[in-house]
Amino acid sequence: MRSSLNKKNLEVKIGGMRLKNPIMTASGTAGYGEELSAFYDISRLGAIVLKGISLKPWQGNPPPRITETPCGMINSIGLQNVGLKTFLKEKLPFVKKKSDVPVIANILGNTTGEYAKLARSLDGEVEGIEINVSCPNVKKGGMAFGLDKKAFGKLVGRVRGDIKKSVMIVKLSPGAQDIAEFALAAQEEGADAVSLINTIPAMAIDINTRRPLIKNVIGGLSGPAIKPIALRMVYQAARAVKIPVIGMGGITTGQDAVEFILAGATAVAVGTATFINPSAPLEVLEGIEAYMSIHGVKGVAELIGGAVTGCS
Amino acid sequence: MNTRSLRSASTDTDTIQPAHLFKARVKENIKVSGRFYILKATPETGFFVPAPLPGQFFMLGLDRRKDPLLKRPFCYFRVRDGALEILYRIVGKATFLMRELREGDRVEVLGPLGNPYPLPGWGKHKKPLVVAGGVGIASVFPLLEALKGKAVLFYGGRSRDELVLTDELQGMTSELHLASDDGSAGFKGAVTDVLADYFKDKKKSDFIIYACGPNGMLKAVCGMGLRGYISSEEKMACGIGVCLGCAIKTRSGFKRTCKEGPVFDMDEVVFE
Ligand SMILES: Cc1cc2nc3c(=O)[nH]c(=O)nc-3n(C[C@H](O)[C@H](O)[C@H](O)COP(=O)(O)OP(=O)(O)OC[C@H]3O[C@@H](n4cnc5c(N)ncnc54)[C@H](O)[C@@H]3O)c2cc1C
Ligand SMILES: Cc1cc2nc3c(=O)[nH]c(=O)nc-3n(C[C@H](O)[C@H](O)[C@H](O)COP(=O)(O)O)c2cc1C
């Protein structure tokens, strides 16, 4: 009796996708699910978001690719990935076999045509497709689409036409001057959801060698250092649109996740924290449940966008 | 410390144990010499140190701090009485804080990770030759032990202070050749120069090489026409293969130091 009273409803919906809880992996921090499934049952996640893929395999950027900075890290992986063909043939079957939760593919192209082709090939193969228009680590495409509103709208509109069965998520760039505008544009062009934030362009220098600590000089900052910025942007985006917002950026605990949900996120993704502890997404989930118990919250839905505005 | 005490249980088995995350408490944290320390950590109740193999490593984190954020990769120096021992050198943020650890302090460890050194099959007549530079010596202790005193060791460092545990190493090898940048111990100069000299009157194909140290040293060793293995010290974020941050260039494209390495075939790695 007691346990049924305590039963919490963690379910959330992103477009037509039903997630049993609001926790996802962040793209690029969970591989294709293979490595993490050695540490925990990935079916416990709300959804699993896989490493970004492009049409052809990409070899990625030369090392050093990562460096730690205060409370965060900079990476310039350069979207090293196996390419669409191997993804469909090897990687996707594995993760589908290992889990019964929605799988979200993350795609990146150099041109609108490449994005469209990726979307067409993946439509219906995965539950969700996340369009990455915010990668700071590739020369063409990527962030270029995320910062130019006209190009952005055109891309989202075009790709929308190619996604008929899967849920379409657009991953916004934190470089946007006005994030609400981009979120709104994504909604207008028919996106089912937006996700944010991607990493923030950043750099670090070794004063002894007088060289940048990342071979590519500039990389993307992630981790707790970016959390307050991410939270602000999620708040602004969520206020502007009706479609669900997936929040991420520096989430390491259940409390962090609750903050994002209160700011308006329907679901959250855990990224860099996974590097510290492979099971971080589950710890975050347990933290949310603990918060709900303590505060007598019965459903995650009660919390979404529940931040009381105005200072106390 | 004597040679016998360096014997660890791990070399009795040659199966790779699945990695796991465990909490541990510092038992001891002692200075060896120069900037080298040995940290000894005992797993908390309910946890254990899975037996590692020579060449494997652990990710060690100071109890859930946000700065430093990421765990750091360390070879194991020894696993004894259920405790994990790490030989580390102070170089930056995390290792500086590690020095401050006192008995009872918490650490979090993930491992064992990566692939071990392939050991020469017994009965094959290749002589094992180990080259270590700087902190590369850490991964060499379990290896020397597995090679049962048969290996020739070339060990280079900055100065006498930075060449650690040389008495113990003497007892664990058939020959020990030292080199230091300032000449305060052994040959004055690069360890690879001593190595080149050693091969003046020997057949390279009689030896199998194991090298661990800074990239410059590995590059020089790989350029000497020898056969064997190197262990890479590329920076890591996750240690489990999901971030792709630890890429190293090989003949067949970028590979992950943490997953396909840290031990690579010498012929495979491409140094820039
Ligand atoms: C597989 C593997 C095994 C290792 N085993 C040991 C070991 O047994 N004992 C030990 O003391 N160290 C070992 N290292 C190196 C150790 O991980 C680094 O010294 C440590 O991460 C430095 O952390 P820090 O925060 O103190 O330094 P940081 O503040 O991160 O860096 C300080 C300086 O050290 C350099 N540095 C940082 N990381 C590395 C690295 N991985 N390799 C070389 N230089 C680096 C930086 O470029 C910088 O100049 C190993 C590394 C790898 C990849
Ligand atoms: C090493 C690394 C690789 C990443 N790769 C991708 C990627 O392929 N596609 C993508 O959309 N985002 C990628 N990201 C961004 C994350 O998905 C996430 O948006 C960002 O890291 C912020 O969350 P965090 O602070 O929890 O890590 C990557 C991040 C890191 C650290």
Ligand code: FES
């Ligand atoms: S350290 Fe993350 S892939 Fe190797």
